[in-house]
Amino acid sequence: MLKVYYGTLDEALYGPAWFLNNYEQSWFEDPFVQAMVVDVDKTEYKEGEVFESSVLGAIPPERLSGGVKTLISIYKNPDLIFDATSCGDNCAKWLLEIGKVADIKVTLRYAMRFPENDAFEISLENNKTIYTNRREYTLAALSVIDEEL
Amino acid sequence: MKGKHHIIVETKKIKYEFDVKRNITVIRGDSATGKTTLIELLSQYARFSERTGIRVDSDVPCLVYADGLVSWQESLSATKDSIVFIDEDFDFIKTKEFASVIKGSSNYYVLITRDYLKNLPYSINEVYGIRNSGRFNYPQQIYNEFYPLYAKRYY
Numbered sequence: 001m002l003k004v005y006y007g008t009l010d011e012a013l014y015g016p017a018w019f020l021n022n023y024e025q026s027w028f029e030d031p032f033v034q035a036m037v038v039d040v041d042k043t044e045y046k047e048g049e050v051f052e053s054s055v056l057g058a059i060p061p062e063r064l065s066g067g068v069k070t071l072i073s074i075y076k077n078p079d080l081i082f083d084a085t086s087c088g089d090n091c092a093k094w095l096l097e098i099g100k101v102a103d104i105k106v107t108l109r110y111a112m113r114f115p116e117n118d119a120f121e122i123s124l125e126n127n128k129t130i131y132t133n134r135r136e137y138t139l140a141a142l143s144v145i146d147e148e149l
Numbered sequence: 150m151k152g153k154h155h156i157i158v159e160t161k162k163i164k165y166e167f168d169v170k171r172n173i174t175v176i177r178g179d180s181a182t183g184k185t186t187l188i189e190l191l192s193q194y195a196r197f198s199e200r201t202g203i204r205v206d207s208d209v210p211c212l213v214y215a216d217g218l219v220s221w222q223e224s225l226s227a228t229k230d231s232i233v234f235i236d237e238d239f240d241f242i243k244t245k246e247f248a249s250v251i252k253g254s255s256n257y258y259v260l261i262t263r264d265y266l267k268n269l270p271y272s273i274n275e276v277y278g279i280r281n282s283g284r285f286n287y288p289q290q291i292y293n294e295f296y297p298l299y300a301k302r303y304y
Contacts, residue, residue: 014238041181055163055183055281055291066237067180085263086237088179110177110263149265 002099004084005107005125006141007148012083012107015070023061023069025049027076036075036094040068067091071098078102085109093117111145114138150209150230150255157206158190165190165279167295169232172251173271174259176295178278183293184261187279188213188236207232209257214239225250232257242266273299 025048027033034045041064042054053059061069066086074082075098084095084106092114098104100119114122114134122137123130126144131137150172158165165187176184192213194203205211210231217224221241225233233256241247242260248268251258260266277295 016238043181056186057162065181066185086180088177088182088263090179090181110265145265 001103001121001123001130002095003103003105003123003125004141005105006109006144007107007126008083008109009081009107012081013073015073015082015084015086016066018082019064019069019073020062022077023072024076027072028061032075033072036071037064037068040071040090040094041065043068071095074098074104074106075102078104081105081107083107083109084112087112089113096120096122109149111142150257154207154209154232154257156211156232157204158187158194158211159204159206160190160202161290163190163291163293165293167277169257169259171272171275172254172257173269173275174257175266175271175276176259176261176279177263177276178298182279183281183291184279185236187293188234188261191234222246222250225254225256228254228256230255232259234259235261237261237263242269244268 028045037043037045037051043051043064046052049060051059051064056063067088070082070084070086071091071094085108089112092112095106096114096117099121116134120134121130121132124137124140124144126148127140129140131140153168153170155168163186190203191211193201194205195212212228212231212233214224214233214235235242235258242262243264243266245268274297276298278298279293280296282292282294
């Protein structure tokens, strides 16, 4: 399940930098990782450490977006807490998807817009409540954000 | 510094064209829209100018804040009449001290951040995203422009 804490936690890792120092080439061969990279960055994995961006041409992992670097880091390290503020709204559906296959916890410092999902489930860590309804979650999250951020 | 400044940042593959109208402009929005690429291009140009093959067209200097040997306070205080771009991983932009420095500054600031900047007096009309457009030489050259994230039609 996806757990979201609005605010800052000392142990939350900064995905774009953490990824650069910890990624493993084998991660890129995972179809789930490839799907995230295609969807968010419009970039295809080719081989080794080479990606093909629709904008930049052939690029190394270092030039993936901060959002997708953070998503990959979260997916491959569900035991760690990441600050998902580096992820834009277009990463939200992937946080929900990762949450379906693993228990993950992220921090956020803005009101990310989570989409409708066939199995919407987020634990709002600030009030320790699990929401399965997007509208109810959004209202609760906005209330927390107004108080905390 | 006063008024609107028209900026073009261009390489063979990518072009950014936008106006900076106020002393504080905020860029946020989806991942992978080219925010970091814009910062990287301006950083390279600031160091190596035309030798980079990057064209920057602006009536005032476009600078990128980077960690250095001096504090951010000293660095920004020493910068005059420029547009200063600050990327998302500098937390000092959320502080009251930064708000105070900006208030007495002749610079314009373009802040790339999704954080809520409660200490800064910026206009909701100056919060932008970056989007690709098929204008000009697409797909050989990608054309990027700023668009207002909170345009009136959305209210």
